[in-house]
Amino acid sequence: MNYTIDHSSSIPLHVQVENLLREMIRDPEFANGKFLPNEVDLAKRLGISRNTLRQATNKLTYEGLLVRKKGVGTIVATKSVNTRLMNWPSFSQEMKALGIKIINYELHVSWEQADKKIADFFRISEGKKVLKLERLRGGPDGPFVYFISYFHPRVGLTGNEDFSKPLYEILEKNYATIAQLSKEEIIAIAANEFLAQKLGMKPGDPILKRKRYVFDPGSRPIEYNLGFYRGDSFVYTIESERKL
């Protein structure tokens, strides 16, 4: 592998090194607990000073991607420790971060009359048609989440979009609608017959139910989302900060 940096480039060396290291630690040769070359050598190899190298590693250390230990060396943080504050990860991003390849097991698009709950949230009249998207998704070992999404008519979805692609991509690229704020509710429920069958569980098994209300930058409702996660396979991770 030939990780090198460009001294004549206009972008700062420590930024180049930072990006380079981000690639490095994704590389199986270094990933997950492996040692990085020691600072003095690595700096020499890259043709930069140790300080500049540390400028980059400092940032990655803050983010929790690297763990340094005095007298020992620098290792790539194990995944469990990881999970840095991504402000609001979409499902695809969440899974990618965990190194899980997403498989769509089922995908169903339909137009449905808004019931009271949805009409209230969307602030539209009851009975108006809204797009409903149902997806059974999971990893190589089988499905582990059943999604139901309703979209506000305003976003202009036709139902003919390619929903195998990440949702945020469809919304942002094709419709310039940017989700901004979400409100969530999470509870534990027992699987009913339907969900048990979809997720490969027994009725009564624990399921994580996540309701998500999504708003655009103008605080207008754009999506109502329900997710049913297999209790044994999904870990929902949150990182939050307290107001002073």
Place this chain on the structure above:
Amino acid sequence: MNYTIDHSSSIPLHVQVENLLREMIRDPEFANGKFLPNEVDLAKRLGISRNTLRQATNKLTYEGLLVRKKGVGTIVATKSVNTRLMNWPSFSQEMKALGIKIINYELHVSWEQADKKIADFFRISEGKKVLKLERLRGGPDGPFVYFISYFHPRVGLTGNEDFSKPLYEILEKNYATIAQLSKEEIIAIAANEFLAQKLGMKPGDPILKRKRYVFDPGSRPIEYNLGFYRGDSFVYTIESERKL
């Protein structure tokens, strides 16, 4: 205000400066959009090199407490800008918001040897004694959550505190320890014999398990918290904002 630092102390200068700056920016004189003294002057005034000062400001900048602008100066981030994430409600606050009066059904305090998991999180040696707090709490209709908390020895709890009062009150008032950041994991599990008995459910019933890692403003671990919520009665609510 005579902010000074101790050159003979064993704790690194840049850490002292970092803490000093944290106080500074809470000071009304600097808080909220005010300019910090320029780097060269401030370094000189503190009797340290500019690099050491930047080591501290870098961290605060990364945390979003300071905003630096080339050619202009460094200002304290305004709170509105800094509200990058939601407030972080404690259990008491959550319940109060829902209009539920909290009742402590059981309360048990003990000292326990830290196992590997806890020792790792607290960054202490395995087997060291830590305070363990177990609480069965709920509303008028019965208990609906079982809490287990472990506290870092640093916070200095004796075990004789009045734990019927809100935790954050005990920590902030008596020990000036302010929780700042938390990491959470939520999964759905089936109730075991013990939890079913405590929460008045049947074994196998769905339970929401919440792991919470709590850090102080210096990112030092202070509490490890486990919460087991009755699936049918508790709603966990989250509000988050997306970075643009």
Place this chain on the structure above:
DNA sequence: ATGCTAATTTTGTTTGAACATTTGAACCAT
């Protein structure tokens, strides 16, 4: 073998210096 000691390796801390880049203000010519 066991346990202590010393050497080595590696990251941590700190300083000083030089130059680049960006911003804003002062100044000047039209």
Place this chain on the structure above:
DNA sequence: ATGGTTCAAATGTTCAAACAAAATTAGCAT
């Protein structure tokens, strides 16, 4: 006034060097 240039101030980048502190390793004495 307007526009452009210059200058000063502030942060940004980068290097070289020295010593401190912690962890591991090697070696030595018992």
